[in-house]
Every structure is written in structure tokens, then in C-alpha cells.
Amino acid sequence: MTRDPLKWNPGPPPHVGWWNASTIRKDDVWRWWNGSEWSRHRYSVPFGANDEASKPSGLTSAAIEWRWYWHPHARVPRINPATGEVTGSAPCPI
Numbered sequence: 001m002t003r004d005p006l007k008w009n010p011g012p013p014p015h016v017g018w019w020n021a022s023t024i025r026k027d028d029v030w031r032w033w034n035g036s037e038w039s040r041h042r043y044s045v046p047f048g049a050n051d052e053a054s055k056p057s058g059l060t061s062a063a064i065e066w067r068w069y070w071h072p073h074a075r076v077p078r079i080n081p082a083t084g085e086v087t088g089s090a091p092c093p094i
Contacts (some may be wrong), residue, residue: 003087008065015080015087021066023059031057031064038064 013019013033021038022029032039032053040055057064070078070088078088 003068005067005069008067010062010065012061013066015082017078017080017087018053019066019078020069020071021064023063023065025065027069031066033066037061 008022008025013021016033016035018030019033020027020029021031021033022041028043029041030043031041034053038057038059038061039053040057068088074089077086079085080087
């Protein structure tokens with residue numbers, strides 16, 4: 001799987017976490033992937049949005065596309081909880 005930060009990918013992302021994920025490929029929409037379903041969308045950066053992460057979107061994973069993009073002003077990296085690998089960190093190349 002290519003980790004192109006600009007490419008929109010179908011299906012579920014590789015692990016739990018916040019992802020730039022949208023039904024219409026909007027750059028400023030973030031969703032929490034809990035391993036089985038997406039949360040409701042949140043605009044701009046996802047941090048401090050724990051309440052949104054707990055609300056399911058009601059959409060199938062096929063309806064939402066996601067990107068490897070990570071916000072350049074993020075205060076923390078996105079980390080795969082199963083491996084400890086950092087899959088998103090600032091600064092982003094775009």
C-alpha cells in the first residue's frame with residue numbers, strides 16, 4: 001500500500017485512529033476509525049474531539065474514503081496501536 005498523503009483510499013484504513021476521511025474528498029474532514037466503523041465527521045484538526053469519536057457515522061466503510069495525510073500542526077503523531085509504528089506525523093510534505 002502506497003502512503004501517498006494526497007491519494008484517497010477506499011475501504012477501511014490500516015488501523016484505529018484519526019484519519020482524513022470523507023464521503024466527498026474534503027480536505028478538512030476528520031473521522032475516528034475504531035477498527036470496525038467510522039465516527040461522525042469533524043472539521044479541521046481532530047484533537048480534543050473525543051465526544052465525536054464515540055458517535056458512529058451510520059455509513060458503511062465503503063461510503064468513506066481516507067488519506068494518509070496528517071495535519072502539519074498536529075501536536076501528536078498517529079500511531080498504530082498494534083505495532084507502535086508512527087503512521088502520521090508533522091511536518092507533512094504537502
